[in-house]
Every structure is written in structure tokens, then in C-alpha cells.
Amino acid sequence: MLTTFLQRLLLMTALLAVQMLVLNHIHVMGFATPLLIVYFLLLFPLGTSRWSIMLWGFVCGLLADMATLTPGVGAGAMTLVAFVQPVLLMAMRPKEAAEDMQASFHTMGFAAYVRYCSILTFIFCFAYFLLQSFSFFHIVHLAISFGSSWLLTLVICIAVEAMRPVNSRKTEN
């Protein structure tokens, strides 16, 4: 229990550090910003209590907001993804999946994982950019920012997942 907690804390800190120090400075064509912190929520295994995921999501989002000086944007979007993640993972799990299955290429298969990852990153980016712009006034700008950032986030999440050591998957499982 404590180990899991510390592991999650460590993972969150690492992801936040990468997000704050590196990814927040990337603005491809002035629009696309990768939002890797959502990857943190993708890793919660089946059977994790929903309140715990939501609290982790909220805190992680809030800490990410501290760096961007936009309190509430990341927290709101992360909480929403944390609310959806267990339901989505349950719905997309393979038939023979373990009760505490963690989403990965290995456990779900590439295609299913990409779908799972796409949906959650889509929800996150949509909520994030909607809260950030808070209006549909510049809807084209909003759509481009959201679309490009979503694709970039998705690519990075899949890349990180691909680079994740297999033994780490096993231990977390």
C-alpha cells in the first residue's frame, strides 16, 4: 500500500518535472503543447478506488497548474479524466484480464491501448483547452490548439508507454 503510494508519488513528481521543465516550453507552430501529465492517470490499474484516482488526478493537475499559473485548469481536466478512467478501462479490458489489470500494450494489445489512450487524452485536452480559453469566441484557434495538442500528447504518451520497461509493468501489476 505504502509502496504503491510512494511509487505513484515518484511517478507523479517525475511526470510533473518533465511537464514543467520541458514540455511546457514546447509550442509547435505556436499551437501544440504536449500534456504528458495525463499519462499518470492512464496507469491506474483496475480495482483502484475511484475517490483515490480522482484525488490523485486533482492534486496532480493542481501542481501542474502552479507552474503555468493557471490554477483550476489542469485540476479540473485531470479530475474529469480520473472520473472516466476506471469506467473506460473496465469497458475496454480483455476477457481474460486480471482483476488488477494495468493498461499497457502488453495487457490490452496495441490497438486497444491506443483507443484507450486516445479517448482519455482527447477528454483531457478538450477539457484543458476549454477551461483555458473559457469561450468559443476564437473557435478556430481553440480547435487547432486542442487538435494539435491532443495528437502530440497521444503520440508522446504512446512513446512513453512503448519505452516503459516490461518489468516495471509486471511489478506494478
Next chain:
Amino acid sequence: MRALFDFIARQYHWMMLIVLEGLSLMLLFQFNHYQGSVWLTNANSVVGYLMEQEQRMLNYLSLTDVNAELSHRNMLLEHNIKVLTAELNRLTHDSTFTERKVASQLAGVELIPAKVVNNSVRLHDNYITINRGSVDGVQPEMGVVSGTGVVGIVYMTSDHYSIVLPLLNSKSRLSSRLRGSNYFGYLRWDGRNPLSTILDDIPHHARCKVGDVVETSGYSSVFPSGIFIGRVSRIENSEDGMGYQLHVRLGIDFANLQDVSVIATRGHGEQQELEEQAH
């Protein structure tokens, strides 16, 4: 209460979502000027809209009072229209020959104009109430006429009202004559037709025909002579066979009587007194 707790326990993740999202939005509006101002502007619009709807609802609810007030106002205006229309009719009315004749007969006689405030034609003994009384100079035994003929005689008076004994009353006896001759008789009502009365005691040798005018004889001090009463509509023999019984179609429609005048006869008390002494 227990069911409520169970429900909350089952749906805790929804509650948590609402709380955490609420917290996020609060932070968003509190620490981000742009989002805060957008929120405030929209919130103001929403509040403004809600207040407008509330005002409309309150206005709708107060329509009952407004309606009552309008009804009252309408009633007053209707009354004004009625009064003004009557006045206009009076001023622009084209007088008939009978009216001119009656007016000429009454020239030089003091008249007290009055309004009929109560009237009946369906009873055997009808009475008319007018809005002039002793304060206005009306006294019992004074004659009452309208533009189209004789109405009756004042029966009783109070300070501001008088009761008139009209021709349509079984107690009414009016000395009348046929215009163009001096044969006279007494006009009475048989209590049947409110448009018709009976003139008795016209002798057989008096020439009369249907359409002859019946007018006041002037033998009493109540009415000056020659005031139009009606026209002969049917001639019959009287029951005792001594004369004619003439059915007189009245010039006045008592059922539609509004404006009358009281003939303020001077000295009729003196005449009455003298006649009583003689008897």
C-alpha cells in the same frame, strides 16, 4: 435519512466529481482574471435574465389587481359615456310636433325638471319616483309632464324625492277633453295595457272619431288646458249606455320614461281651498 446516506455512499464518486470540479472552477475564477471576468459577465447576464423573469412573473401575478382597477375605471367611463350621450341626445334632439305643442302650452308655466329614478308599468297601481322633492319646490298635487304628454300627478314628496301617481294607476282620474270640442270626461286606467287608457263620460252627441286628440281640459288647477295625452284608438259604448267609452292610446311610453317636468302651479292650493269651502 438512512436511504439518503446509502444513496450518497453509492454515488460518492459523483459527489466527489462535483466537489473537485467545483473546487477547480473556484480556483479558476478566483486566480485567473480572464476566466473570472468571463464568469462574472455571464453570471451577471444569467442573474439579470433570472431577475427579469422573476419581475415578469410578479407582474403577471399582480394582474388581478390591475384588472380590478381597470374594471372599476371602465365602469366609471361607461357611466360617463351614458351621462354624456343622454345629454347629447337631449341637446340635439329634433322635437316632434307634439313636443312643440306641449312646450307651447307650458310656456310661461314654471317647470321643475326631474329624472325618473324608479318606475313600473306591470302592476295594477304603478308609481313613479322622481329625484326632485319639497326642497326643490315640488309639492303634492302638482302635475307632471314629459315632452310627449301628461305623466301624472305628484302623490307624496320627501325632501329630495317625490312619488308620482301616473296615468297607469287605478286611482288616477284625469279630467280630459277631445281637442276641438269642449266635451270632457275622466281618464282612467283599466290595469291592462300600459300603452292605453280609457276616457269615460263622453256623450253620444259629441262627434268623435278614431285618431282624435285627447288633451287636458284645464278644469283642474293641476294641468293647464290643452296638454296632449293621447289619441282615440277605439270607440265603444259605455256600460251604462249613456255615452262613449273611448280607448286612448297614450302619447307617453311609460316603460321608457326618463325625463319629466313638474308643473309648479302657483295658487292651486288657494283654488283647492276655495273649492273645499264651497262644498
